[in-house]
Amino acid sequence: MRPEELPPPELKALLDQLPPPPTLGPMKGAVWARVASSVAAGPAAGVAAATGVATVKQALALVAAAVVCGAGGVIAGRTVFAREPRVIVHTEYVVSPAPPTAAPPTPTTLSTAVPEASAGPAARPAVTRRSTLSLAATGSSEERQLIDAARVALLKRDVAAAQRAIDSHRTAFPRGQLLEERLTLEVQVLMLQGKSAEAADAARRFLQRYPGSVFGPVVEAALEAAPE
């Protein structure tokens, strides 16, 4: 063992006192069955890698299709899929979101559209949907944990757990980097709760606030499924 690897005596004493971890036993198979079932609920193809696409149009089509598949949506009251949208893109297309608050990072859009001056805390670059794609921010690890928890809960149709995670995120990160993603999850939760009219209202507000959002198709699906 290298010297740097040797734990200090106090730490070693603590580690030596730790109980051995439990064994999985029969739970191993049961957990796999659940995992396989949950993963199977997603699309067959994962989020596509747009590396090496020859044209902007190809990249847009590929990424848009991937995001539709990967962002998660509720159609007709059932969760179609829920998978974190992550896209590896060609180095010429570095994509980052423009958070609705605070000083935005330097997003690199797929066009040369110039952002408008910020009109307030929720201002976003003024670009058309075709011209700009923004993907979910990574957020802090704590923020991402909450969104992940909500998304996984939705996968499992555990509406109560999804709602708890969403509420926790709303409290802890009222203007977090993942606000946009949380709002889409809220729409999906409302749909699963059978609150179609509320989901539609939330969807309309979302689309007004985030025109051209990468989550647009997901939210629009909820709008279409709502009664008039």
Next chain:
Amino acid sequence: MSFDLQQVYEHEADAVCAVLSRFDLRGADLEDAMHDTFVIAAGRVTTFDASRPVRPWLLGIAFRVGVGRLRTRRVHDSKLPDDRDPAQNPERTVELNQAASLLRRALTEISEEQGTVFTLFDLQGVPMAEIAQSMGVPLQTAYSRLRLAREAVMAAVKRYERSAYAP
């Protein structure tokens, strides 16, 4: 890039279980956390660099799931749930439980990066070379992070020990 989730599960499930168990997850909670870990991993497979080792990446996800669950539950424990037979060796049981309790609380207090490095190396015995490769940092940087992680863990443990015995 190829990623066989079932194969990964077969190979890594025990290690994931070991990491999650450090957060006082048992029974149905442990099963749920394991499910969540692999589902999240499945969702992130497209961003996983297959040239890097799987275990550190996967256990990093497990660590975050464990910390998240513990923080959500707001466990302020001065004792662990008793999953051992205290009649066999009560003093040893209490000692083991206190160490696990202190460590568990410390892991929720330190940064995720530090907690992950510490968990991977000191708790799971993942070789440092694999940890460095997974993190995409030079080996010496990984050792530096381990040193800082250990210092943070022990500082947190001492804080809890002091508060436990504070008048």
